[in-house]
Amino acid sequence: MKQHRNFLVWLGLLFLALLAIPTQTSQAADNTFKVGMEAGYPPFNWTQTDSSNGAVQIQGSSSYAGGYDVQMAKKVAQSLGKKLVVVKTSWDGLAPALTSGKIDAIIAGMSPTPERRRTIDFSDTYYKSQLVIIVRKNGKYADATKLSDFKGAKLTGQLNTYHYTALNQIKGVIKEPAMKDFPSMRVALESGTIDGYVSEKPEGISVTRANPNVKMLEFKGNNGFHTNPADTDLAIGLRKNDPNKAKINAALAKITPQERDQIMTKAVEQQPQSKSSGNWVIALLKQYGGMLASGTGITLLISMVGTIVGFIIGLLVGIVRTIPRSGSKARRGLLRVVDWLLSVYIEVFRGTPMIVQAAVVYYGAAQAFGWNMNRLAAALVIVSVNTGAYLAEIMRGGIIAVDAGQFEAAHALGMTHLQTMNKIILPQAIRNSLPAVTNEFVINIKDTSVLSVISVSELFFQGSTIAGQNFQFFHTYLIISAIYLILTFTITRILRAIEKHMAGPQNYNLMANQDQVSVPKNNPEV
Amino acid sequence: MENEKIITVAHLEKTFGDHQVLKDINLEVNRGEVLSIIGASGSGKSTLLRCINLLEQPTSGDIKFHDQSILTSDFDMTDYRAKVGMVFQSFNLFNNLNVLQNCVIGQTTVLKRDPEAAKKVALEQLDKVGMSPYVNAKPAQLSGGQKQRVGIARAVSMNPEVLLFDEPTSALDPEMVDDVLDSMRALAHTGLTMILVTHEMAFARDISDHVVFMDQGVIAEEGSAQEIFTNPQKERTQTFLKRYLQGGMR
Numbered sequence: 125m126k127q128h129r130n131f132l133v134w135l136g137l138l139f140l141a142l143l144a145i146p147t148q149t150s151q152a153a154d155n156t157f158k159v160g161m162e163a164g165y166p167p168f169n170w171t172q173t174d175s176s177n178g179a180v181q182i183q184g185s186s187s188y189a190g191g192y193d194v195q196m197a198k199k200v201a202q203s204l205g206k207k208l209v210v211v212k213t214s215w216d217g218l219a220p221a222l223t224s225g226k227i228d229a230i231i232a233g234m235s236p237t238p239e240r241r242r243t244i245d246f247s248d249t250y251y252k253s254q255l256v257i258i259v260r261k262n263g264k265y266a267d268a269t270k271l272s273d274f275k276g277a278k279l280t281g282q283l284n285t286y287h288y289t290a291l292n293q294i295k296g297v298i299k300e301p302a303m304k305d306f307p308s309m310r311v312a313l314e315s316g317t318i319d320g321y322v323s324e325k326p327e328g329i330s331v332t333r334a335n336p337n338v339k340m341l342e343f344k345g346n347n348g349f350h351t352n353p354a355d356t357d358l359a360i361g362l363r364k365n366d367p368n369k370a371k372i373n374a375a376l377a378k379i380t381p382q383e384r385d386q387i388m389t390k391a392v393e394q395q396p397q398s399k400s401s402g403n404w405v406i407a408l409l410k411q412y413g414g415m416l417a418s419g420t421g422i423t424l425l426i427s428m429v430g431t432i433v434g435f436i437i438g439l440l441v442g443i444v445r446t447i448p449r450s451g452s453k454a455r456r457g458l459l460r461v462v463d464w465l466l467s468v469y470i471e472v473f474r475g476t477p478m479i480v481q482a483a484v485v486y487y488g489a490a491q492a493f494g495w496n497m498n499r500l501a502a503a504l505v506i507v508s509v510n511t512g513a514y515l516a517e518i519m520r521g522g523i524i525a526v527d528a529g530q531f532e533a534a535h536a537l538g539m540t541h542l543q544t545m546n547k548i549i550l551p552q553a554i555r556n557s558l559p560a561v562t563n564e565f566v567i568n569i570k571d572t573s574v575l576s577v578i579s580v581s582e583l584f585f586q587g588s589t590i591a592g593q594n595f596q597f598f599h600t601y602l603i604i605s606a607i608y609l610i611l612t613f614t615i616t617r618i619l620r621a622i623e624k625h626m627a628g629p630q631n632y633n634l635m636a637n638q639d640q641v642s643v644p645k646n647n648p649e650v
Numbered sequence: 651m652e653n654e655k656i657i658t659v660a661h662l663e664k665t666f667g668d669h670q671v672l673k674d675i676n677l678e679v680n681r682g683e684v685l686s687i688i689g690a691s692g693s694g695k696s697t698l699l700r701c702i703n704l705l706e707q708p709t710s711g712d713i714k715f716h717d718q719s720i721l722t723s724d725f726d727m728t729d730y731r732a733k734v735g736m737v738f739q740s741f742n743l744f745n746n747l748n749v750l751q752n753c754v755i756g757q758t759t760v761l762k763r764d765p766e767a768a769k770k771v772a773l774e775q776l777d778k779v780g781m782s783p784y785v786n787a788k789p790a791q792l793s794g795g796q797k798q799r800v801g802i803a804r805a806v807s808m809n810p811e812v813l814l815f816d817e818p819t820s821a822l823d824p825e826m827v828d829d830v831l832d833s834m835r836a837l838a839h840t841g842l843t844m845i846l847v848t849h850e851m852a853f854a855r856d857i858s859d860h861v862v863f864m865d866q867g868v869i870a871e872e873g874s875a876q877e878i879f880t881n882p883q884k885e886r887t888q889t890f891l892k893r894y895l896q897g898g899m900r
Contacts, residue, residue, distance in 0.1 A: 307678035532705055533742035537808060538732035547755055551746040632748070632787040 157206040159197045159609060160213040161189065162225035164592035165306070165524070167391040168233040168332045168358075169193040171212070171589045173414065177394045183214045184499070185581065187415065187589075192326070192391040193231040196250050196379075200229075203375035204368055213579045215305075219244060220483065221362055224490035229372075230361030235286075237354055240361070247360040248373045251384060254342075254356060255290060255349040256328040259320035261339045270347035271295075277319040279310060286355040287322040293349055306331075307588065311597045313338060322349075324356075328391045333593040396593040404599050412600075413588045419586030420607055426503050426575070426582060427568035433504070434511025434568075435561055439554070441466050441512065442519030443545060473513035479574040482506050486578040507572065511564055518560045520551035555626045562619040563584070566612045583607060584633045654681040655716070656812055656843055657702060662711035664697055671697045672896045674866045679812070679860075684844045686854035686875070689864035690890060696739075698864070699816050702845065703734045714892045735805030739817040741797040743789035749776065749800050750785035751834050753807045761808065768807075775803040779833045795826025802833050806842075811836070815846040816855070855879040863887045 161169040163182060172179055178195065179188035189210040201208035211227050218234070221227045222244055236246035257279070259265045265277050275296035281288030283302040291299050296482050300318050303309045309321040310331060320341075323331075328340035343349070360372075360376075362369055380389040409416070445463055449456050473481065486502040489495040497505075534544035573584035587604040591597045659677040663670065671694045676782070679685050687695040692854060699704040702713060704720065704727060710818050711719050719728055744752050753772035757763040776782045779799035789797055798818055803811055815834065819827045831853050838844055838857050854875065861878040863871045863886075871884045882888045 301780060432842050478708070527742075529738060529740050529742035529744075530744060533736075533744065535705065536703055536731055536736035536738075537804075538728045538730075538760040540728060543759045547759060548746065555746070628748075629786060632784070632791060634783045 126538055154210045157201040158209045158227045160211045160218050160221050160230050161193050161232040162215050163189040163212045164589050166395040167326050172396050174216055180210045182210050192388050197231045200372050200375050212577050216577055220487035224487050233358055234361050235355050236359040245362045245364045248376050249357040249359050250376050251358040252543050253324040254261045256325050257320045257341045258323050261337055266339050279320050279324040280318050290349045292404045307591050307597050313526030331467040415586045419583035423572050426507050429504050430568050431509050431565040433508035434515050437512030438515025438519045441516035445520050446523045446548050451595055470513045470516050473510050478510050479577050482578050499580050518557050522557035526552050558623045565615055569611050656681050657883045659883055660712045660716040663709045665709045671867055683859045684838050684857050685860045686858040687847045687862045688827045693864040695864045696816055696868040699814050699847050703833050733811045735808055735810035735813045736813045737801050737805050737818050739820050741801045743797055745789050753804045756808050772807050775807045779803045794892045795829045799833050812843045817847050
C-alpha cells in the first residue's frame, strides 16, 4: 500500500548509527500488545471521540481508534492472550517506532514491500486491495471506463507510493506532482487543481460516502492498472525475528475472506461522518471542540515552555560566549573549548530542521539507548533546545550591542564581570532582544506542527485527524488557522505590554519639594 | 601629608598595534592635588587616564597606588577601582537604572553598603550637584549637563581617594558646561585628589595645583598652573596655548 520512505527520519537514524552506537531494542515484557497506526486513514483506522462500534482507547489520550485495522488488531491481541493498546503514530514514525520498541506491531494499512522488508518483517496478508481513481462527479472524466480515457487528465497520487508510479501505465496523462497525504489530494480534487487521484478501493468507498461530489472509478479486467501483490496486499509489520510471528499468522488464517469483507463493509459504514446540520462552524466546534481545545493547549504549552526554557538556555550561552578572553592561559584555553562546543551546538540545531531533530531525539534515543521518552517531554526538550540555539545568538548580539561605555562605567566602579552583566548589561540586552524573543515565540507556536512526526497531539495534528474524519478539509483548516492567528496575536500583544513595562514610565516626577535628605539650610523648621 | 604620593607613574608605555600612544610617561600625584592634563587631541592624555584605572592595560612600565604596583597579577583590582573613580566624556550612565539607582548600585554591589545607607549617600551627593529633584528620571530623559552631574555624583558616592575626569565637558553644549564645572570646582575645594583631562583651559588654570602638557605621547612640559599658563617654557606648549587662548579664556 503506502510506501513512504520516511527519508528524514531515517536520515536522522543513520546519523546516530554512524556514531557506532550498538543498536538494541527495549521491549517491555508486559502483557500488552502495542499496535501503531495513524488513526487517520479511514476505513482502515480513524480517531473517534467515544468507544462505540468496538473502538479502542488510544494510549495517552481520551480519544478512541476505530476501523478495520483496529478490529484486526483486537483479534490478533486476543489470540496472543494480550491486552490491545493502540498507539497513535504518524505514518513517517511507524517504522522507527517499531524498531525502537515503542510499539510491537504496525497495523496501519501497510504493504509488505521488499524495501520495507529490509528493516522490518511482515505477517501474512490481512487485506487485499485494488487500485481505483477518484474523480469529480460532474467532471470531464466521471464516465471513464479504462485507463486510456485519462489521456490529457491531470492526475496524481500519494508521495512515495506505488499509486503514484502506477500513473506511468496511463498514456498521455499529465502527471501532477505527488502529494503528501490523502486529505491534500481530496482538497486538490475538490478545488479543481487536479482531475483525479489514484487510490485504493476502501479509501475510495469512504471518500464517496463522505463527499457526494466525488466518484470512485473501478476498472474491469485489463482496463485497469497492473499491480503487484506485494503492493496490493496489506500485512502486519513486525520486528525481525519476532517470536510471535507464527501465532499472529495462525490468528490471521482463522479469519475467513468473507469475514474480512464483512469487517471492511462495517468499517466503511461506521467511519465517522460529519454532522452537517446548521452552521458549519458551530457544528464542527460542537463535535470536535474537545480535540481542538486539547490541541491548542498542547501547542501553547510546548511553545511557551520551549520559548521560556530556550530563552534561559540562550541567555546562559550568550553570557558564556561574551566572557572576555582575559586572565590566565588555562582560563583562556578553557573558554575557547567551551566556546567551540557552544558554537557546535548552535550550528547543529540551527542547521538542521526541527522535524529531523524530533525524529532523532525521540526515535533515535529509543533505538540507540533504549530510552523511552514521553512524547510530550521529548517535544518540550526539542523545542527548548532548538529555540535556545537561535536565542543564544540573539542574546549574544544583544549583549554586544550594549554600548561599551556601560561596561567601562561598571568596571570603573569596581564591579566584576559577573556583577556588570547581572546589574547593568543583561537588563539592557534582554530588553533589547525582547522583540526577537516574541518573534521566536510566534514561530514556535506555528512550528510545533512539525512535531506531528513524533505524534504529539498538538493543534495541527488534531486538525489533520479531524479533517481525516469529517472530510471537511477547508473548514477544519480554516478553524485551525483562526486558532493559530488568535494565539499568535494574543501572545504578541502580551509581550509588547511586557516590553513597555520594562521600558518604565515615560515621565518622571520632580522631587523638588520633598525632603529627600538635605533640607535647605535657610529654613530648618521644615 | 603634604607630599603623600597617591599615584606614581613610572616609564609607562602603551602601544596599540604598531602605534605607540604613550612613551616613557613619569608622573606623581600627591594627596589633595588637582592635576590637569592638557594637550591636543591624540596626544595620549585620555589613554594615560584610562591606564591609571586599568581600562587600558599598559604595555610596559609601572603604576603605583600608594606604594603598591597595580600591575601585579595578585593586585585587588576591584578594591582599587572602587577607590579611583572615573567620570566619562560620554557620561556612561547606566541606561537601565534611574538617577538614584545609578548612584546606589556601585555602593551596594562593590562596597557592600546597606541599601538605605547607600541611598542616603547618593542623595547627599546628588543634592550637591543639584540633581536631587531628578532621582526618578532615567538617563535618557536628562540633558547632557544633567547627565554629567549625575556621573559626578555617582563617582563621588563611592567615596573615592582619587577621581579621574576624562574630558567631562567635551560632549556638552556650551550653556551646560558651567554647571558641570561648578560641581567640579566644589569637589576640588573639598580636598579630593583629582586628575583631569580637559580642554577647558581657563578652568584648568584656575583649579589646578599641577598641570601636565602632553604632546605626541610624551609629557612635553609640567609645572604649576601659574608656570604653564603664564610662562610656558617650551615652544610646543606656547603654540598650543596660543591657539586655545586666542578666543579668550572663559
